[in-house]
Amino acid sequence: MIKSSEVFHQMMHADNFGLSVKEIELDMAKVIDKKDEIKGTLISGIEYLLGKNNVRVIKGNASFLNDNQVLVKSGKDEFTIEAKHTIIATGSQIADINLPGIDQDFVMNSTSALALRKNISSVTIIGGGVIGMEFAFLYSNFGIQVNVIEFCDRLLTMVDKDVSEEIAHIAAEKRIGVFTSSKVTRIEKDQSGKAVVIFEQEGAEKFMTSEKVLVAIGRTPNLDGLELEKTGVKLNDNGKGIAVNMHLQTSVDHIYAIGDVTNRIQLAHVASHEGIAAVDHILGSNPHVDYGMVPNVIFTSPEIAAVGLNEDQARLMGRNIQVSKFPFQANGKALTMREGRGFIKLVKDLDSGKLIGASIIGPEASALISTMTVMIGSGISEDEIAHTIFAHPTTGEVIHEAVLGLSIGALHYDE
Secondary structure (H helix, E strand, O other): OHHHHHHHHHHHOHHHHOOOOOOOOOOHHHHHHHHHHHHHHHHHHHHHHHHHOOOOOOOOEEEEOOOOEEEEEEOOEEEEEEOOOEEEOOOEEEOOOOOOOOOOOOEEOHHHHOOOOOOOOEEEEEOOOHHHHHHHHHHHHOOOEEEEEOOOOOOOOOOOHHHHHHHHHHHHHOOOEEEOOEEEEEEEEOOOOOEEEEEEEOOEEEEEEEOEEEEOOOEEEOOOOOOHHHOOOOEOOOOOOEOOOOOOEOOOOOEEEOHHHHOOOOOHHHHHHHHHHHHHHHOOOOOOOOHHHOOEEEOOOOEEEEEEOOHHHHHHOOOOEEEEEEEHHHOHHHHHOOOOOOEEEEEEEOOOOEEEEEEEEEOOHHHHHHHHHHHHHOOOOHHHHHOOOOOOOOOOHHHHHHHHOOOOOOOOOOO
């Protein structure tokens, strides 16, 4: 859906590429159909691999009877499975919030929004986190009027402050309304049937009217129906997720838990990696998941990605650091893509001489962060990177320039 919105946006601004495109129309039903088609292809591929590798797949509802047995209800059938090891990978579900009016028919969550087949003219998004901002730019690129209401004092509080400020500026340029330090108190319906979101900001009550409302305030571990109380499996201290050790073992050593259900890092690629680590441990090896080297990607426009420590985190830890930034406006490939906004920001620990973090906001950030994850995770030296030849013209050159900025200075940019 994000890709479809980006293509639509580029077609609407085709003159930037010296092209003329007429009569562009959005058909959200077709966008959803294409999304579902690709999703179906991926799912069928996994099903094929499971079958080819003789994995027995049982579709049903499972709950624990004890530490060693699981009761499965599949249609009218009910049977017990006993296993030497069990991995809990039930993921997460949309978090419930106590907000008056949230049950109105025009209120969506992230799941129902992905199935909305009708064209809409406007939407108010409650929550300026990852889900909220990805949808904000998706809808905006489709020409839909978007307003975002965020409780905290800035968008995307988990990213570097400079990155947060940059995405806020870009949102403003795209006419996405952003209301930070705002608390939504209720949702109502006006006389014409439109949604009215009432919120408090700086002691004043304000309201926002739109066709739809998207509540994007996060997800919670999916523990429903597992009946963990029949086992020795314990939850985290806050009771919001299954507690595990470094090997993904729960308090019952032959029961493992991976992914969102542990409520540690809610990312699909982390869940996949944890799944591999859990199986490796069951098979007798001693795997290590480095949670400090998890790449995070946010699919806004432009994309945001980060790995390791950002500047604020490093300073709070008392690290002796040096920071280097290089803008995409000085990158030839980014300019040919008409995506010159954003930058890469590197953080170097002066005591160890190693790179300890990278934040990127700009074109192809989702791909570039993999390179930075390898470089930082492997401890590749600044000198080695500086003497590496980066292909031209590519967005990857911003990495080289930012590394040079830590020593002799970037070659193609002067602040």
